[in-house]
Amino acid sequence: MKKPSTRRRPIRMCARCQRMTSTPVVVHEEHAATGPGFTVYACPECAEHYPPPADALEPLDPAPRQSRMTIRVYKATSDNSTTQDRAEVHVCTGSRIDPTPQSAAFPPCTCPRCREARQS
Structure with a gap:
């Protein structure tokens, strides 16, 4: 049985x-x-406090990446005049921009746009 x-x-x-x-x-x-x-x-x-699980086979960021910051590299003389542009580095983000963490290493920005965002 x-x-x-x-x-x-x-x-x-x-x-x-x-x-x-x-x-x-x-x-x-x-x-x-x-x-x-x-x-x-x-x-x-x-x-319910966790975000939905991401699909491992889904592309990470299908949206075109936008430049969030540009760093220019150049040579300078002793009197601080630039003599040669060497490179441009673009720091890119996707459609979602995470705020910069607020700490001693990253003090809050004091530009009008960031001040307005913190007040709202």
């Missing part, structure tokens, strides 16, 4: 609140180049 199979429910620890849950939700998959990756789980209450 065949024994009836009982399906065991998965029990995982929530990555946000560190409690065990029997209804885990996948919130992130970490891939590793040198070995097996791992899956990050959360309980249903904490899962």
Whole structure:
């Protein structure tokens, strides 16, 4: 006589609140180049605080990249006059621009546009 199979429910620890849950939700998959990756789980209450998982096969930034900052490299003489333009370096971003972190290393910008953004 065949024994009836009982399906065991998965029990995982929530990555946000560190409690065990029997209804885990996948919130992130970490891939590793040198070995097996791992899956990050959360309980249903904490899962809504995570962004939707990204598709690994989807292009990262299909939008054209816009230059956020341009650095010009040139030679200068001892009297601070430029003698030769050497290069231009464009720091690019996609459609989403993350704000610069506010710390001692990155003091807040005092231009009118940034002041207005901080006040709103």
